[in-house]
Amino acid sequence: MTDVAVVTGPSRGIGRATALALARRGLSIALLGPPSPRLDDVTDEVRRLDVAALPVPCDVASEEQVARASAEVVAWLGAPRVVVNNAGIVRRGAKVHESAPAAWDEVMAVNLRGPFLISRAFLPAMLKQRHGRLVHVGSISSTIASPGNASYAASKWGLVGFSKSLAEELRGTGLQSIAVLPGSVDTDMLVGSGFPPQMSADDVARLIVYAALDAPDAVTGSAIEMFG
Incomplete structure (x- = not known):
């Protein structure tokens, strides 16, 4: 049976590059994100690599949508070997x-609640197969801060804490939890940050694939910095 990867936020940037990189390794890809022409495009790109692609409309901050999406993925493709929590937003300035509390809550909902809900939803199936990796896409903002960026930094610092705590819970189960912390990536999200790009989305995708498929089990709990 072909291994399965779940990628959230797959329509552009790091998510798209990661979905394609995992597909090139022969994994079937579940693409979880809001419906859009970009989601359709990356689905087609994955299928052209001769692997299965399942686009699943999903707001990662919604418990109901995540539950429905995870059930659909497991039913159609099987339990994932890899889950990449990539979906994220930024509200800077x-x-x-x-800051409006609603803007703060929106960032926390996608960047921190989302990875919790996605991990929670897929873990039962992954634990049954006793083999798999959850890779959480953090940021340079997981370790340093900049003005006008508190909600994003707080969400990404929290994501590292979540990843490390999950790694401890998973010891002895055959599953690992790893965070990847890229610096300034040449994506739409970097626009307006004031930072020049230091790496490409493909660069980050290669590290995510390494963490997901090739790194030794002992890397669990790590937060792998990638600052260019």
């Missing part, structure tokens, strides 16, 4: 005392 406002200082803390100028």
